[in-house]
Amino acid sequence: MNFSRRAVLGGALAGFGGVAASSLLAACGDSGGGGSATSEVTFGSNYSDSVPKAAMAAVLGSYPNGKNVKVNTVDHNSFQENINRYLQGNPDDVFCWFAGYRMQFFAKQGLAGDLSDVWSEVGGNFSDALKAASTGEDGKQYFLPFYNYPWGVFYRKSVWQQKGYAEPKTLDEFKALCEKMKTDGLVPVAFADKDGWPAMGTFDYLNMRINGYQFHVDLMAGKQAWTDAKLKTVFDTWRGLLPYHQPGANGRTWQEAAQSLLNKQSGMYVSGTFVGEQFPGAELSDLDFFAFPEINSEFGRDSVEAPIDGFMMAAKPKNGAGAKELLKYLATGPAELAYLKSNPTNIAANKTADTSGYNALQKKSAELVGSAKHISQFLDRDTRPDFASQVMIPALQTFINKPDDVDGLLKNIEAQKKTIFAS
The missing domain is CATH 3.40.190.10 (Periplasmic binding protein-like II)
Structure with missing residues (x-):
């Protein structure tokens, strides 16, 4: 079914x-x-x-x-x-x-x-x-x-080598790279949210990079208000990045977004290593990733989303x-x-387990997870399932379509959160 x-x-x-x-x-x-x-x-x-x-x-x-x-x-x-x-x-x-x-x-x-x-x-x-x-x-x-498996920012090594791209360590470097990709005729960031959950990964990383892991945990547990100014900063930052993202995300599956990376139409993709499932045979060796860029130096890149x-x-x-x-x-x-x-x-x-047979992607994944100070489980796993499905899926999709009313969006999330977490 x-x-x-x-x-x-x-x-x-x-x-x-x-x-x-x-x-x-x-x-x-x-x-x-x-x-x-x-x-x-x-x-x-x-x-x-x-x-x-x-x-x-x-x-x-x-x-x-x-x-x-x-x-x-x-x-x-x-x-x-x-x-x-x-x-x-x-x-x-x-x-x-x-x-x-x-x-x-x-x-x-x-x-x-x-x-x-x-x-x-x-x-x-x-x-x-x-x-x-x-x-x-x-x-x-x-x-x-x-x-x-960790979430990161994925790309094709051959495309980056051809274009001379370098891994961005900070948000400013990330934006500069996106601008360069646009001039090169690429969609900077592949993006999909038809299934409701993929955009949660981007939200989690923005939140942890700006506000830290503990704030993420408390927010998911219903202990922080969504109307807090810290969340407005998250969504305002995300809104500034949306022009670099593949348009029409709510009508696209994660597999389709991965195909745009595979077909060299997009330069990057914020996803989990499962994106490699869309890369057949020898193509998988061309897939690489880097940790989501730093935004707040207080937290750096100390947290990794690794469900x-x-x-x-x-x-x-x-x-x-x-x-x-x-x-x-x-x-x-x-x-x-x-x-x-x-x-x-x-x-x-x-x-x-014998990891001697790990491919390059697995070795890098193990290193990233092993070096992380904090490991999150992903939004829809770190919070109540009813809050994730009934509130956050439609909220994030609404934001993707209409990103200008952040205040109204956050008030709506907070009102529903209070009801659900009180039950």
């Missing part, structure tokens, strides 16, 4: 009702625990694009009990937008999800299974930071990391034993490397 983001936001799923949870992901059972390691395990997957879907198939194909894993794949955006009703219905035994606040939100509601016993066996494979990102407010672990993807277990899995065995396998280096072999745009979460 492949519902567009606009249909969801427009309320087209309001009548989906009882069939949403049971049919959306072809879910299984609502009885607790039980089962066995060798009986059927259902796996709810949001790996719907061709490259990650094939990579996940390779991972599960290497699992000794892989023939007993029933995979239910759903369009990535539909999965995210319907996750709440999915978990309140009959979710799969194991499902794909994200670390940090997004995990904690459902764990707090009792919609996720406790994986502390799994962590007692596999915890040595992960850093303390990854364990913290997998831990709920009650101190128990509810998430298993699989890989992560952690992984897995969770249903609160009441039909096959709890089988689910945990599958998760233990997914926590191994070989499992992660099986994925990365088919999708070499991410970096393994398992610290024991």
Whole structure:
């Protein structure tokens, strides 16, 4: 089932009702625990694009009990937008999800299974930071990391070498480079937000570069007012950059924006390393990136947006034993490397994984993440899912179309934030 983001936001799923949870992901059972390691395990997957879907198939194909894993794949955006009703219905035994606040939100509601016993066996494979990102407010672990990937400013090395471009370290240098690209006939910055979430990456970087990581965390937790002058500075700065961005972003998918970079029509693209999925074969070696430029010297470039993807277990899995065995396998280096072999745009979460085969993009990604003072999880993962989908998606799209009324936009966000965070 492949519902567009606009249909969801427009309320087209309001009548989906009882069939949403049971049919959306072809879910299984609502009885607790039980089962066995060798009986059927259902796996709810949001790996719907061709490259990650094939990579996940390779991972599960290497699992000794892989023939007993029933995979239910759903369009990535539909999965995210319907996750709440999915978990309140009959979710799969194991499902794909994200670390940090997004995990904690459902764990707090009792919609996720406790994986502390799994962590007692596999915890040595992960850093303390990854364990913290997998831990709920009650101190128990509810998430298993699989890989992560940084966001940066991507470009084609061959184009930059041909034009003589140099990496901009500051916002002023970035603007100067954009001006040069315009005179060279390039769209300086590829841009897309049809799916609602891509523009969040640009917002996060502008906010962290201007106001710092802690302000970002507090803002996402509802502890800062959106009417604060600091946010006006963020949007005013962004408005000054929009003329360098690809027009018509709300009608363009991230894949289409990536194609403009691939086809040498755009000079840069603010995105995650998954942009490499659009670069076939040898073309991937021509893809490079740099950290988002400094704006405020107080914070420099100390924060990196590097979301952690992984897995969770249903609160009441039909096959709890089988689910945990599958998760233990997914926590191994070989499992992660099986994925990365088919999708070499991410970096393994398992610290024991053999990284000797990393390509240049992966090596640079690991260096950037490893050197970061702060790692954020992305706007729609660092805040409540209802606030991200119901408020921030339409707000950012409104800004992209009509960027002049920043005060009105921020007042509207703040009013909705108060209502949502009070619930």
